Amino acid sequence: MSEQSVLLLKKQLRELTQNPVDGFSAGLVDDENIFLWEIVIVGPQDTLYEGGFFKALLTFPLEYPLLPPKMRFTSEMYHPNVYPSGEVCISILHPPGEDTYGYEQASERWSPVHTVETILVSVISMLSSPNDESPANLEAAKELRENYPAFKKKVQRLARRSAEDF
Template sequence: MSFEQSSLILQKQLQELIKHPVEGFSAGLVEDSNIYEWEIMIIGPPDTPYEGGFFHSRMSFPKDYPMMPPKLKFLSEIWHPNVYPDGTVCISILHPPGEDQYGYEQANERWSPVQTVESIMVSVISMLSSPNDESPANIDAAKQWRESYPDFKKRVQRCVRRSLEDF
């Protein structure tokens, strides 16, 4: 896959999202001159502790996209079992293709070139609705989610309020 092909694929996906927006997020380029850096605004899903929040994130695509996955990082503060403390999202479909060296994930759960920005974002919105606390990126958030949900919810609601201040 050439640099030119990956750029064309990304341009097509961006145009499709602009023409047919998907509920729950919006996407655009950080700079018009760089198709490999996207700014994503994630709207906290209804009926979750994240409801009402507007979370800034950045999706960075490798030059060999779609053969390899992009990275997604929240720029807004977020408290979630599947988001590292630095904001990096940890979900199976963003892990490189092939077998998991730890044997936790099946190859078909990991990145595949058929994934799109839309399918990634639908997975992230689903992750906000139902965290996977079996394989946490943020152990403290996962522990709090399991053992003290009311405190978890309060902490998330603080993040929601802060996201509105940044908006």
């Protein structure tokens, strides 16, 4: 499978390089490793993250596209759907099949039709519309619900700092 994975990832990288998509950039961390990508997401306009530049890593398994990659922000991120470690928790990055907890439908989870572009568009959507009902970061979800002004201040400070560090 890994030979097919390499070809598919090279194709997706070439497409993103030739036809950049607004909102993010993607490239390899090391030209010798097609399975590790560095991502920069531009904070979406009209959100608390606007103006920020958030770095992340996408790590693809050898079984890609049968299994999803993992995405982890390396820039500081405060969001209900991002673990304190930086790992992104959204449905399309969860392994295919039924959710053992019954929260997600199989159709919401990973499918081989997803591409780097669809993943990153979903992450940008996540930044725009946090899901605080199934949080990865309980503190961020609680603050979003119970003390929005404090949440807003913290996120806007992060966005400014990420732009300065970029």
